[in-house]
Amino acid sequence: MVENKPIVYVISDSVGETAELVVRAAASQFDGKQINIRRIPYVEDRETVDEVMTLAMENDGIIAFTLVIPGLREYLIEEAGKKNIPLYDILSPMMMLLQRKFNKIPKNEPGLVHALDENYFRKVEAIEFAVKYDDGRDPRGILRADVVLVGVSRTSKTPLSQYLAHKRLKVANIPLVPEVDPPPELFHIPKDKVIGLTISSEKLNTIRTERLKALGLKEEANYAKFQRIEEELVHSKRIMEQLGCDVIDVSNKAVEETANIIYHMIQKRKEK
Missing domain, CATH: 3.40.50 (Rossmann fold)
Incomplete structure (x- = not known):
């Protein structure tokens, strides 16, 4: 059964706080109370990604994600494309821009922003x-x-x-x-x-x-x-x-x- 409020599934291989903040900031321009955000943190395997995609299909949802593990990110993008699930990659465009600027390969390690410094x-x-x-x-x-x-x-x-x-x-x-x-x-x-x-x-x-x-x-x-x-x-x-x-x-x-x-x-x- 499709819920009245649009659902955005936030997937992350870390806490997922960054992705949720971006989604909420965007949603605030359309009355943020009218969306339902479901955060799925610490995603490390394809099975969890598959489960979220199934939910998104059943509820006509959107997926926003911050996955830095290349294999997992590529799998989500490919499979979501096959299933026509609306998908938004929050980190990759900025990472690619910085990669070109620094001429360095990113570490691709989850949770670095929350490092115990x-x-x-x-x-x-x-x-x-x-x-x-x-x-x-x-x-x-x-x-x-x-x-x-x-x-x-x-x-x-x-x-x-x-x-x-x-x-x-x-x-x-x-x-x-x-x-x-x-x-x-x-x-x-x-x-x-x-x-x-x-x-x-x-x-x-x-x-x-x-x-x-x-x-x-x-x-x-x-x-x-x-x-x-x-x-x-x-x-x-x-x-x-x-x-x-x-x-x-x-x-x-x-x-x-x-x-x-x-x-x-x-x-x-x-x-x-």
Whole structure:
């Protein structure tokens, strides 16, 4: 039975993250929610390739792939051609271009982009740091962080921390709540390490209302009331002014956009 949403099968002899990102980027131009992506990582044999092609034929699907093992790549291209399966090779055109430019033969080894180098370990360390010092769990992280995010609940502090961790930045985040004094450590670090996150009361009301619905709670809860939201925003603004930190309005920004703004701010400061 063919599914309503078009299916893209992503085949890789490594993790498959690169191929999926390319597919999602392309799909975003056609409303990315209207496709179904099935990632098949660590493909090393023809049997798995055959299984995916069978699924693609049954579901009128598309195959996108990043296979660097020559024999496997050639087999997929040849067999998909015979079966008239729409196929897209993500890596080969760029590899061929670089091969001509460098006048070298590529290694054709899967997973080299995820090699266990120093950058990889720094990324893992930063991700673990973001988890450990999320939501003000341990204020000692403030003193060790590259950047500290502060803001009221639902200003994307946690997803921003994780996103920036993938860029190898150690991030701690602190919720600002009127009933709780901020950790003293927050006032003992350079102000340029602190980033305040603010949001419009209307946007925050919408986000919190949806959050309550997702949790199966009543929309009338104090958490989403405008009076409570205004109280929190006034309190957070006062704390940010005391800290003298930069403030970013996240009301109409995607997490990725805000994260890139923060990342470039941090990089500029490091260059000074």
